[in-house]
Amino acid sequence: MTTEPSPAKSMDAIMALCKRRGIIYQASEIYGGINGFWDYGPLGAQLKKNLRDAWWEDMILRPCWGRSGPNGRPVRCVPLESRIIQHPKVWQASGHVGGFNDPMVDCKETKNRYRYDHVSVFVPASGDPGDKPLFAFMKDAPSETKQQKKAEKAFGQVKVVPLTTIPVPQFAKVLGPDAEKVGTLTEPRQFNLMFKTYIGATATEDDVAYLRPETAQGIFVQFKNVVDTTRVKVPFGIGNTGTSFRNEVTPRNFTFRSREFEQAELEFFCHPDESFEWYKFWRDFRMEWWKSLGLAGENLILREHEKDELSHYSVGTSDVEYRFPFTAPGFGELEGIAHRGCFDLTQHQTHSGDKLEYFDQDRGEPLPNGSRKGERYIPHCIEPAAGLDRGVLALLCEAYTRDESRASPEFLKLHPRLAPVKAAVFPLVNKDGMPEVAEKLHAELSARFWRQGAVEMDEKQSIGKRYARMDEAGTPYCLTIDGETLTNLTVTLRDRDTGAQQRIALDKAGDFIAGKLVS
């Protein structure tokens, strides 16, 4: 059985609203824009901050809303702020340099991509190949024997040379490893998925550094310092939010695949024997967390990776995925929850030479004095890694609503906790003492809620336009001062999603809003 998915939302309409209301702008727009970069306008910057704060509150300050982990104890997490630029060796240890900094050749026929320096070629043992092709292959791959047979048939005696020794113009004569036709290999291209930069004003090749492609490595690199200086005990987590950079081949889909983006990552360290329990715990909590912010419903799924999808070191990974208008009926990743085993700490231990083991004094055989002998191990790590920009985009897509039956057909159903504007105060008409009362209420509410977002005051134009403006900005509540307010100290409170109004006491307005700002 399939339920009818929610009516398709137009990405164009969402993007237009984002521009119109100052949520998201194209970066460097007056210079023609820059591919893969987006700025946040006033409303967007506050919306994103509210999401980041929600993550910080629910993951660091009071992890998992105060509930206990699988060990029956409160979950403990501490924050970290690691740098965008790390020692270049960090990225060698993590595998980011080795695997993806090499020139690649593409096969235009088979769409396969090969590492340039891994491709070999069968050529005649002596002499010129004439008009016969050169047979490229990958060592220890099916292409090796297949191509060898063809080469021997063509040339008799053959020898092997690396593709790197073949001049690029000669590629026209090369038969790709898995191709049927010759000349399908592209010239070698560098795929630098990491942004390169130079440290120091002289900027020679010796000074190369990279902008981080993920915040996670900064956490692993400081793991030992955190353990040594903060009295944390495994199991515990270290969280870090911040900007990362990836030279995506194809930035696409609004902010979804940007080259500069913000992550909110937690690395949760635990004993290997408990790691699977913690993995399941985090996977389920993260899903619940996104739901609490308004991504409930069939547009949000938790997808467990298949075995062949897993990284070589991972024993389990799940993605929280959202059905964006541009991925529908498919889904796009919002957050990955990965069981990374002890891969990262082990890598950094090897590359740095520093011991990154943890000495666990709660484990090991009991001693006569009541304590334990202790156990030394490299903790396993569970990594819930969320994309904040993708989160904002998903929340906007989910919140965007069109209802032609309303006077204000287009509005954002943002959760009050995330809404950049928490409330607005209107004098019903701009006279008869109403503006004065409105200004007083506005000042009170601003003083109370400025940490969470703006409280706006608007006395311009008709009341309907003012409601509509607030609907578009996703403001959950509007408070209107009318003639009755002046006599009995009540105001009308209008709900963004239903348009329904109720009268509440003027001095209870703040408490009402405060009650709605928690998840």
Place this chain on the structure above:
RNA sequence: GCGGGCGUAGCUCAGUGGUAGAGCGCUACCUUGCCAAGGUAGAAGUCGAGGGUUCAAGUCCCUUCGCCCGCUCCA
């Protein structure tokens, strides 16, 4: 990276070689007593950028940048 579409005011768009337009929004004033009401006035675009053809280019040609879509890629 390949292929297709698009780019004119804040937004949506009209304008097929001859004086840059409309609707909405925005600003000011008036009006207005609960859902984008009405009136008056106003601001706002070197038509994505660069080059070319032409007496004349938003319009035709070339280049380039950006956005969207489909493949490809996504450690």
